[in-house]
Amino acid sequence: MRSVAWLLLCACAPMVAGPGRVLPVALQYEPNVYGVKVEPLPRREVHRLTPSPLTVLWVEDHVVPLVDVRLVAHCGLLDAPAGQPDALRVAWSTAFDLTRLQALGAEPRAEVRSTLSSFYFSVARPNLEAALALVAEGLTSPHLDADDFALELNLVRASREGPVELARRRASEALLRAGYGHVPGLVTPVAPLDISVELVRSTWARCGAAANLAWTFAGDVDEAAVRAAMRPIDALPLSARLERSWPRAESKPGVWLAPNDVDPGTVLSLCGDGFLPGTDSEPAAEFALSLVVSRLSQDLRHRSGLTYAVTPSLTLDEAGGLACVSLTVAPEQTAVAVEVLFKVFDLFWKDWPVPFMDMSWYKQRARRSAQSEAWAAGDVATVEGPGWDAKKLDARYRQLTNADGVSAFRHMFDPARRRLVVSGRFDASLDWTRWGPVTVIPGPTP
Amino acid sequence: MGLWVVVALVAAQAGASDTKSVEFVSLSNGMRWLLVPRAGEATNGVVVVKAGGIDEQAGATGVAHLLEHLAFAGTPVVGVYSWSQEEDLAKQTLALIDEFAELQRRNKALKPAGRKLLARIEEEEASWRKRTSSRVYQGLATQFRVQLNAWTTKDSTTYWGMFPPEELHFWLAAEAQRFAAPVFRDFRISRQIVHRERLMRGDPLDEAFEGLLAEAFQGCGYAWPTIGLEADLPFLSPSQVSTFYERHYAPGNAVGVLVGDFDPAQVKQWLAETFELIPARPVWPRSPAVLNRPQYLVAPGVEPWLFIAFPRPPARLRSAAAWRIIDALLDRSPSVLDRLCDGDPCSKVVRFQGPGSAEVSLSGVRLRLAPGQTFETLEAAVFKALRDWKPTEAEFAAARAARDVHRLQLERDGMALASALGEALVLQDDWKWVLAPEPVSLREVQDVIDSLTQGRAWVMQVGAP
Numbered sequence: 001m002r003s004v005a006w007l008l009l010c011a012c013a014p015m016v017a018g019p020g021r022v023l024p025v026a027l028q029y030e031p032n033v034y035g036v037k038v039e040p041l042p043r044r045e046v047h048r049l050t051p052s053p054l055t056v057l058w059v060e061d062h063v064v065p066l067v068d069v070r071l072v073a074h075c076g077l078l079d080a081p082a083g084q085p086d087a088l089r090v091a092w093s094t095a096f097d098l099t100r101l102q103a104l105g106a107e108p109r110a111e112v113r114s115t116l117s118s119f120y121f122s123v124a125r126p127n128l129e130a131a132l133a134l135v136a137e138g139l140t141s142p143h144l145d146a147d148d149f150a151l152e153l154n155l156v157r158a159s160r161e162g163p164v165e166l167a168r169r170r171a172s173e174a175l176l177r178a179g180y181g182h183v184p185g186l187v188t189p190v191a192p193l194d195i196s197v198e199l200v201r202s203t204w205a206r207c208g209a210a211a212n213l214a215w216t217f218a219g220d221v222d223e224a225a226v227r228a229a230m231r232p233i234d235a236l237p238l239s240a241r242l243e244r245s246w247p248r249a250e251s252k253p254g255v256w257l258a259p260n261d262v263d264p265g266t267v268l269s270l271c272g273d274g275f276l277p278g279t280d281s282e283p284a285a286e287f288a289l290s291l292v293v294s295r296l297s298q299d300l301r302h303r304s305g306l307t308y309a310v311t312p313s314l315t316l317d318e319a320g321g322l323a324c325v326s327l328t329v330a331p332e333q334t335a336v337a338v339e340v341l342f343k344v345f346d347l348f349w350k351d352w353p354v355p356f357m358d359m360s361w362y363k364q365r366a367r368r369s370a371q372s373e374a375w376a377a378g379d380v381a382t383v384e385g386p387g388w389d390a391k392k393l394d395a396r397y398r399q400l401t402n403a404d405g406v407s408a409f410r411h412m413f414d415p416a417r418r419r420l421v422v423s424g425r426f427d428a429s430l431d432w433t434r435w436g437p438v439t440v441i442p443g444p445t446p
Numbered sequence: 447m448g449l450w451v452v453v454a455l456v457a458a459q460a461g462a463s464d465t466k467s468v469e470f471v472s473l474s475n476g477m478r479w480l481l482v483p484r485a486g487e488a489t490n491g492v493v494v495v496k497a498g499g500i501d502e503q504a505g506a507t508g509v510a511h512l513l514e515h516l517a518f519a520g521t522p523v524v525g526v527y528s529w530s531q532e533e534d535l536a537k538q539t540l541a542l543i544d545e546f547a548e549l550q551r552r553n554k555a556l557k558p559a560g561r562k563l564l565a566r567i568e569e570e571e572a573s574w575r576k577r578t579s580s581r582v583y584q585g586l587a588t589q590f591r592v593q594l595n596a597w598t599t600k601d602s603t604t605y606w607g608m609f610p611p612e613e614l615h616f617w618l619a620a621e622a623q624r625f626a627a628p629v630f631r632d633f634r635i636s637r638q639i640v641h642r643e644r645l646m647r648g649d650p651l652d653e654a655f656e657g658l659l660a661e662a663f664q665g666c667g668y669a670w671p672t673i674g675l676e677a678d679l680p681f682l683s684p685s686q687v688s689t690f691y692e693r694h695y696a697p698g699n700a701v702g703v704l705v706g707d708f709d710p711a712q713v714k715q716w717l718a719e720t721f722e723l724i725p726a727r728p729v730w731p732r733s734p735a736v737l738n739r740p741q742y743l744v745a746p747g748v749e750p751w752l753f754i755a756f757p758r759p760p761a762r763l764r765s766a767a768a769w770r771i772i773d774a775l776l777d778r779s780p781s782v783l784d785r786l787c788d789g790d791p792c793s794k795v796v797r798f799q800g801p802g803s804a805e806v807s808l809s810g811v812r813l814r815l816a817p818g819q820t821f822e823t824l825e826a827a828v829f830k831a832l833r834d835w836k837p838t839e840a841e842f843a844a845a846r847a848a849r850d851v852h853r854l855q856l857e858r859d860g861m862a863l864a865s866a867l868g869e870a871l872v873l874q875d876d877w878k879w880v881l882a883p884e885p886v887s888l889r890e891v892q893d894v895i896d897s898l899t900q901g902r903a904w905v906m907q908v909g910a911p
Contacts, residue, residue: 098779123851163748305635
């Protein structure tokens with residue numbers, strides 16, 4: 001069949017330019033997109049440095065003499081001092097001597113998420129060791145230059161104070177509140193900025209401990225280059241790994257409303273709990289989520305044009321927990337979009353409308369998607385833990401059955417525990433109680 | 447001192463990109479291709495058409511982007527059970543949508559005749575949908591392990607694919623087919639999806655920025671956003687899209703680039719069997735962007751922001767190379783703009799560039815007023831910082847090293863390289879500068895900085911209290 005499709009596509013000879021004015025080939029052909037076994041693209045191998053007390057991974061790509069370096073701390077906003085989530089951001093921004101790193105051509109950036117944070121840059125291969133030596137310096141003795149520190153605080157203050165940021169924060173907090181309203185510090189209104197050098201030092205001491213970090217190198221490196229680059233890091237004391245348990249989603253199911261007049265559309269998220277990344281159940285959960293998103297895309301985008309995209313998301317990054325599908329719709333179409341959303345989730349709950357061939361197709365697609373993530377080597381450390389085993393994960397994808405999908409979906413999206421989170425501009429007069437008890441989320445205080 | 451020697455060595459090495467490994471191919475219908483063979487990796491291919499927002503007419507803004515979406519709806523071969531059964535239905539339905547769009551423009555769509563027409567369109571669409579599927583093209587590509595995407599800018603539209611080497615012929619054949627004959631299936635749904643995409647522009651200052659562009663580029667195609675204006679987008683008609691396609695999707699107005707694992711001789715043969723079969727057509731001339739004389743503007747907004755923008759030369763010009771070094775200097779931390787926050791009050795600063803890059807454009811910053819600050823004091827502070835800005839040799843060297851890293855990143859990333867080469871070739875008829883080191887001196891950079899004066903700036907106050 002595949003060769004037939006190929007031949008037909010090649011039969012372009014009688015083409016006449018113009019929309020729809022092409023002369024068709026004699027045979028009519030409707031390709032069967034489900035019928036062909038699709039092998040995933042070959043994966044790029046992720047190497048691990050052994051023996052090493054540190055988590056060090058690398059992916060080789062020798063096209064150009066360039067290396068991406070990413071330092072990941074398993075430490076995020078949840079670990080920041082209460083009420084001062086920006087302390088971690090300030091720590092990353094001021095710990096290293098940026099002027100000297102930038103002199104090497106690096107443009108370092110830091111990213112802080114709920115459960116992890118990272119510091120990353122790219123350098124030309126000959127500058128790799130010099131760059132890592134500077135990073136080691138920052139880890140041993142944070143730079144924390146007084147002038148830089150004062151400037152950074154001003155920049156953070158300027159970036160967080162304003163009606164737009166406050167409205168946005170309200171929308172993003174809505175998702176967290178819908179699952180983790182009981183967790184102190186996670187969703188309480190952010191206190192006025194009160195960050196001292198001592199606070200940053202203590203935050204850094206907890207998060208920047210070597211045992212708490214993972215390192216990835218992607219690009220023009222091999223084992224010898226990675227060993228050489230890591231030499232100054234290896235010399236650091238390992239200290240203690242940050243230990244804490246991630247919170248479980250516990251707050252009440254129902255409808256959570258977070259109106260704001262900043263977003264031009266209505267953002268709808270339907271969430272369930274129980275998604276656990278990094279565990280054996282992850283492939284089945286990914287698979288179930290991708291099936292639901294596919295079906296929602298079909299009904300909400302391709303058939304009706306109600307939204308541009310339906311996207312899956314996790315509220316707590318690597319800690320998992322609340323898994324959501326989100327979409328933006330026009331305010332006047334909120335009600336009809338919510339109806340479709342619930343209809344599809346109910347359909348999956350009751351009937352699991354996934355024929356065997358479809359399941360096989362989506363399973364392969366989920367597997368390919370997991371593998372392409374592994375290609376983005378810079379991101380490897382953000383998803384893996386010390387026990388991470390790419391081959392085992394891949395095998396798990398291969399073994400997935402329809403029953404795994406049903407089971408994962410039912411674990412995550414029990415109708416009694418679903419949360420509909422609505423933010424942005426929407427019709428507040430809608431009878432939201434149709435979809436469960438309503439909680440209106442108050443805006444954060446400036 | 448030793449540190450700067452290291453940087454200089456690396457800069458020299460990074461600048462040694464091998465442009466000889468890029469092969470130029472010219473087809474008889476005027477289409478041009480660049481082939482960059484690289485063993486052992488997935489292949490990235492792009493077709494870049496010199497058709498973007500700048501080529502749209504007032505009243506039909508957003509049409510370039512809508513056409514890009516419709517190009518995924520299949521061809522007379524892909525997505526059809528029987529084209530002979532579908533063809534008349536397609537023409538009829540699209541003609542009815544044209545008619546309805548005209549009623550919408552005249553505000554008569556809700557009248558009885560309009561309602562009747564809409565009901566008929568819905569019937570025809572349902573009937574058409576029974577004979578076709580707008581999703582088969584994408585589905586077939588996925589079956590062949592081809593990832594597809596596309597994007598539209600003010601200057602061009604790029605169709606991208608990434609695939610294993612053995613699927614190259616499929617990609618060429620499928621791309622050639624939709625370039626030659628896209629069918630506008632599910633037209634109204636695609637138009638509404640694009641309209642919903644407009645809702646996702648989360649930045650409340652987008653409207654203010656659109657106002658700035660409208661004034662700065664009044665009278666040319668850079669005056670509106672690529673996604674289209676709210677006044678036009680919901681009413682775009684099939685005939686407007688068709689006209690745009692006929693004018694701009696000519697082989698001589700497009701280029702292709704392949705980066706990856708292939709045999710160039712084989713590719714040339716396949717190009718002759720696919721893209722070269724598309725008949726040559728005249729190329730519709732592009733009207734250049736014209737930047738009007740600077741003005742001082744005031745616009746409404748939810749919070750007070752000050753926009754300051756300067757003319758930026760087209761990407762190909764040597765003076766644009768100096769601008770790229772300025773970008774790198776501003777990417778540094780702390781930059782001269784960060785230093786505005788050395789004391790109180792401190793404004794949030796966001797840089798912007800646009801609307802395009804092939805023509806004269808704008809580069810600038812927007813700054814949010816801090817409590818107690820006025821537009822006047824903030825504006826004075828920015829122009830003083832620019833006046834006093836004298837990058838040192840060390841900062842200049844670091845910025846050049848950062849540019850070299852950017853170029854290496856571009857070379858490594860097959861998709862980015864293919865797109866950059868394609869855009870350079872189709873927009874500027876020259877691609878070599880993309881890979882070559884740029885011989886810019888600190889003096890040239892300083893000259894550009896010195897030209898960033900109040901007299902040359904577009905300034906806009908947004909959301910004045």
